Amino acid sequence: MEKFGKSQPVKRVEDVxxxxxxxxxxxxIAPQNALHALVLRASQAHGTITELDVAEAREMPGVQLVLTAEDLRAAEIxxxxxxxVVDNRDGTKGAAPRRPLLAEGKVRFVGEPVAMVIAESMAEARDAxxxxxxxxDDLPAKLDLARGGAALHDEAPDNRAFDWGTGDEEGCDDLLRNAAHVVRMEVEDNRVIVNSMEPRGCFAEWDGTRLHLSVNGQGVWGPKGQLAKILGLDEENVRVTNPDVGGGFGMKAMTYPEYFLCAHAAMKLGRPVRWMSERTEAMLSDNAGRDLVHEVALGFDENLKLLAYRVDTKCNLGAYNSQFGQPIQTQLFSRVLTGVYDIQKTYLHVEGYYTNTTQVDAYRGAGRPEAIYVLERAMDMAARELDISPWELRRRCFIQPAQFPYDTLTGETYDVGDFPRVLDHAARTADVDGFAARRAASEAEGRLRGMGLCYYIESILGDPSEGAKVEFNEDGTVLIYVGTQSNGQGHETVYAKFLSDQTGIPFEAITVIQGDSDRIEKGGGTGGSRSVTVQNNATLATVDAMIAAFTPYLAEKMGVEESEVSFDDETFRAPGSNLTPTMMEAAQMARxxxxxxxxxxxxxATLEARSFPNGAHIAExxxxxxxxxxxLDRYSVVDDFGNLINPMLAEGQVHGGVAQGVGQALTESVVYDADGQLLTATFMDYAMPRxxxxxxxxxxxxxxxSTANIMGMKGCGEAGTVGAMAATANAVMDALWTRGVRRADMPFTPHRVWNMLNDAVETAA
Structure with a gap:
């Protein structure tokens, strides 16, 4: 481990x-003279625009511009x-209705942008x-996940966006028909709002030739290309920057209409334009997460080994396809469909539906938390129906260490794993042996206690390639340019420390440069737990390039052959030479x-394969x-992240992920009324975990x-969320089971749980 990171709990330098x-x-950092933009949003979920009159607004004090869909058409935007979009089961493409920057003729969700006002001040923009x-004119709101209802788009007259499948349907169903035991259940995965600490925002500048968009996103190269395409610019005339970003969680990985509108306004007016979302505005317009319903079937043999697993999912896309909405609950979901279990046949069938709600896209984990949630809820239910410990059932069905590398039925190759060892460690950490006594103590006080287990695995996603550049400055400082983008994860600390470990360059001398398409030629941004693994892999390649470049130069200085020069992560050396320069000293000599x-x-550098972090979450x-x-009284996590670069930061990532998963399980839920009005549009109504x-x-x-990369690392950014939902839900189900509750779906708010308990009493009577 010494070579590829000293696994030290280094405190985050950026936190100061x-x-x-x-x-x-x-x-x-928006320019002081920037104009203020405000978006007028639809107040109805579905309807035909019969009048949009902005004439008076354009004459209001301070107003510089009002944009409508008609103005964009006139500007040829x-x-x-x-x-x-994904491929349907019949080989056709999923529906691809056009999503305009501003509503054209119809509105399809509360919060859809209809017009943008640009004024000297925010107060003047509000008045206008x-x-x-x-x-x-109102149209009926479509909210259910089923065919029919008022059509949102001509391209999907029955409101079904796609019909996707993967696996062996016939073989899976045949095994289920003949299995010794079959367990079936329905599982809901409730919609949540991401609610990053910093809402979305941007500012745009135009110098007459080049456009600069500064946006609090998760990468700059995707937005750069989209801005050029939509606004009709050459890519070399577009610069995108990401400053400090206060949380992204997948929601900020894609573009939104406001960014293009601000950019167009800045180009038209020749002045900077800024826009910042307010909290309720964010709740109405940010891409939401999850929102699925699954029907599940598990087939077991007489020894309770898994034979077959079928999932039929209906997912809510919202009013339009978001950037990754269709692939999230299909292709990405399927990556870990079978979890950590050795299964003979699987089939995943997914139908996506348009509804008059905000779009749904990536939220911490992007398909993998959804897949693990349904599988681990089903495994827990199977253990109850088959009268076996949920721990023992998982052990019987695990992929065993000797089976690695293991090719899954959905095309993934798990490189390594020892799931029984991790689970044994988790049982000790959670004090499973003491649970009976804790349950008895709770019952003595009139309370119900439950323990829930989730064994998760996730697949690292995103571009496996990344670049790094290291530059030595005259003042003795060093810059490392990276292609990922921190949203609060501590990248500045991790990347600087890793480079320091590999080169001996003092940690405090290194500055990380990120999020600037002018300064960094190419990058994959942040998402899918890719950042540290792919970026540090690129750093290793850059260090190799540095050593290769300095070696002939120093060989001449040392008076030796190039082959005799070596570098020991701190100094260059050669037999017979007293010259032992550090990397910094070699750079000074070269200057x-x-x-x-x-x-x-x-x-x-490009990673040859993905890594697969995994582990056990236990909630009480x-x-x-x-x-x-x-x-939630107790919570334990034992993860297999491979070799850790910074254990402190890894633990912080897990804590944050657990909080988001637990929040969805216990407190968070999006509620729309029958007309498509969002009833949970403030923190008075939407309960974030505290x-x-x-x-x-x-x-x-x-x-x-891991054997998938030279560092032995496995990404950890989303793992906490992937395991937390099912562990918490299974714990609640365990507590309620003795009172006759046989189905329990998130969120487990007091009113819902009270109803579950009382409904169980009425059913028993």
């Missing part, structure tokens, strides 16, 4: 500026938002927006000799049957180093 108010977020006359070619080094809850209040909703989280690791 964040905690002292010196962060440079997009709303902090007619391309819709970018969206990926209130002067806009907008009349909409003095006018060898500027040795002061900048770069390389790209107490339920008050009189009130339905669920208290500090007293979470216990201290025990985090331990049982590393099985």
């Amino acid at each position: 500026r964040f905690l002292t108010g010196r962060g440079q977020y997009v709303d902090d 007619t391309s819709g938002m970018v969206a990926t 927006a209130e002067a806009i006359v907008l009349d909409i 003095a000799d006018g060898r500027d070619d040795l002061l900048m080094h770069q390389a790209r 809850v107490e339920v008050d049957p009189d009130t339905g209040v669920v208290t 500090a007293d909703d979470l216990p201290m989280i025990t985090f331990e690791t049982e590393p099985v180093p």
Whole structure:
């Protein structure tokens, strides 16, 4: 491990500026003379626009521009938002209705942009927006996940966007028909709002030739290409930057209409234009997460080994295809469909539906938490129906260590794993042996206690290629340019420390440069837990390039053959030479000799395969049957992340992920009324998890180093969320089972749990 990171719990250096108010977020750095943009949004979920009169608004004090769909057409901005579609089971493409930047003729969800006002101040923009006359004739709102209802798009007259499948349907169904035991259940995965600490925002500048968009996103190269396409610019005339970003979680990985509108306004007016979302505006317009319903069937043989697994899913896409909406619950879901289990046949069938709600796209885990949630809920239910310990059932069905590398039925190759060892470690950490006594103590006080287990695995996603560039400055500092984008994960610390470990360059001398399409030629951005693994792999390639470049130069200085020069991660050495320069000293020597070619080094590298972090989450809850209040009392995690670069940061990532998964399970849920109005559009109604909703989280690791990369690493950014939902839900189900509850879906709010308990009493009677 010494070679590829010393696994030291280094504190995050960037936190000092964040905690002292010196962060440079997009709303902090917008030009002082920037105009303010405000979006007029639809207040109806579905309807025909019968009047949109902006004449009075355009004459209001301070107003510089009002944009409508008609204005965009006049400016020849007619391309819709970018969206990926999947192939249907019959070989046709999924529906691809055009998503306009501003509503054209119809509105399809509450919060859809209808017009943008650009004024000298936000107060003036608000006044002008209130002067806009907008009349909409209501159409019926489509909210259910089924064919039929008022059609949102001509391209999908029955509102079904796609019909996708993967696996051996006939073989899977045959095994299910003949299995010794079959367990079936329906599982819901509730919609959530991401609610990053910093809402979305941007500002745009135009100098007459080049466009600059600064946006709090998760990468700059995707937006750069889309801006060029939609606004009719050459890519070399577009610059995109990401400043400090206060949380992304997948929601900020894609573009939104406001970015293109601000850019067009800046180009038209010749002045900077800024826009910042407010919280309710974010809840109405940010891409939401999850929102699926699954029907599941598990088939077991007489020894309770898994034979077959079938999932039929209906997923909510919202009113339009978001950038990755269709692939999330199909292709990405399927990556870990079979989890950690050795299964003979599987089949996944997914239908996507358009509804009059906000779009649904990636949220921390992007398909993998959804897949693991349904599988681990089903495994827990199977254990109950088959009268076996959920721990023992999983052990019987695990892929065993001797089976690796293991080719899954959905085309993945798990490189390594020792799931029984990790689970044994988790049982010790969670004190499973003491659970009976804790349950008895809870019952003595009139409360129900449950323990829930989830064994997850996730697949690292995103571009396996990345680049890195290292530049030596005259003042003795060093810059490392990276292609990923921190949203608060601590990249500046991780990347600088890793480069320091490989080169001996002092950690404090290194500055990480990220998020600037002018300064960094290419990059894959952040998402899919890819960042540290792919970026550090690129750093290793760059270090190799540095050593190769310095070696002939230093060999001449040392008076030895090139083959005799070696580098030991701190100094260059050669037998017979007293010259032992560090990397920094070698750069100083090169500068003095006018060898500027040795002061900048770069390389790209591609991972040959993905890694698969995995682990066990164990939750314990107490339920008050009189009130339905669920208290998460204990939480333990044992992860296999392979070799860790910085255990402290890994633990922080797990804690944050667990909080988001537990939040969805216990408190968070999006509620629309029958007319498509969002009823949970403020923090008065949408319950984010708070500090007293979470216990201290025990985090331990049982590393099985990956063979998919030279560092032995496995990504950890999304793992906490992937395991948390099912562990918490299974714990609640365990607590309620003794009272006759046989189905329990998230979120486990007091009212819902109280109803579950009372419904079970009525059913028993």
